[in-house]
Amino acid sequence: MFLTLICRIGNRRRGIKLPGRDEDFMSIKQQYASRYKGDNTSAVYPVEFVVRAFLGTYPKLNMPRGAYDGRSVLDLGYGDGRNMPLFNNLHMKIHGVEIAEGINRHVGKRMKQLGINADLKVGSNAHIPYPDQYFQYVVACHSCYYVEPGDRFEDNLTEIARVLNSGGWLIASLPMVGSYILKDAKPLPGGHYEITKDPYGLRNGVIFRVFHSRQEIRKVFSPFFDHFNIGYCNDLFWGIHQKVWILVCRRRGGEALDIS
Numbered sequence: 001m002f003l004t005l006i007c008r009i010g011n012r013r014r015g016i017k018l019p020g021r022d023e024d025f026m027s028i029k030q031q032y033a034s035r036y037k038g039d040n041t042s043a044v045y046p047v048e049f050v051v052r053a054f055l056g057t058y059p060k061l062n063m064p065r066g067a068y069d070g071r072s073v074l075d076l077g078y079g080d081g082r083n084m085p086l087f088n089n090l091h092m093k094i095h096g097v098e099i100a101e102g103i104n105r106h107v108g109k110r111m112k113q114l115g116i117n118a119d120l121k122v123g124s125n126a127h128i129p130y131p132d133q134y135f136q137y138v139v140a141c142h143s144c145y146y147v148e149p150g151d152r153f154e155d156n157l158t159e160i161a162r163v164l165n166s167g168g169w170l171i172a173s174l175p176m177v178g179s180y181i182l183k184d185a186k187p188l189p190g191g192h193y194e195i196t197k198d199p200y201g202l203r204n205g206v207i208f209r210v211f212h213s214r215q216e217i218r219k220v221f222s223p224f225f226d227h228f229n230i231g232y233c234n235d236l237f238w239g240i241h242q243k244v245w246i247l248v249c250r251r252r253g254g255e256a257l258d259i260s
Contacts, residue, residue: 125148175245
């Protein structure tokens with residue numbers, strides 16, 4: 001079934017190649033590695049929507065509570081590692097993927113200082129260096145919508161689904177139209193945008209997949225996922241207007257995780 005879905009999506013995508021320069025992607029690797037290397041703080045704090053997804057109780061959130069102890073979680077594009085203390089407190093087995101080894105070394109040192117064991121590897125959204133169905137949870141906090149040159153978002157989604165157990169859960173954020181990062185962004189085919197005016201100067205030339213509606217999210221994710229729980233954040237932080245969808249959904253092909 002999984003291979004059938006991959007072939008079906010691949011056939012729809014065949015012959016279409018997004019623009020994008022390898023040098024832009026290499027530049028973002030270098031810039032992020034340099035940025036995190038210069039961050040010498042030891043304490044990090046989790047993103048609010050991740051805390052709410054794992055610990056909150058809401059009428060329209062159906063991810064099982066209390067299924068975390070001993071489960072494997074992939075923190076995909078983990079940045080400064082801010083969500084790892086939360087996963088550690090939940091007694092999860094922590095794995096992380098980032099785009100540069102320098103980030104892994106820096107954050108690995110930070111986690112060691114905090115007494116947190118995390119397996120950190122180099123990879124990307126479309127190239128996750130773990131076996132099939134390895135994780136019970138994948139968290140993609142402001143990360144899974146980055147698209148490498150020559151790829152499409154469906155490549156990212158296929159790879160995420162590959163490493164996630166049937167019945168496992170994806171917790172992710174996705175850009176909304178109107179977010180600050182999309183100011184004067186260049187529209188591309190298939191809901192992709194090239195960033196042109198990043199106020200932080202990190203992501204210009206990088207390709208994002210942007211979503212206009214809940215219906216679009218369901219349509220794109222439904223080949224691999226079901227049990228959709230979709231919310232959003234609309235925050236104005238002193239000149240930075242961030243708008244993101246918050247998605248919690250279950251990997252197709254199996255029953256929900258046993259929480260007994």
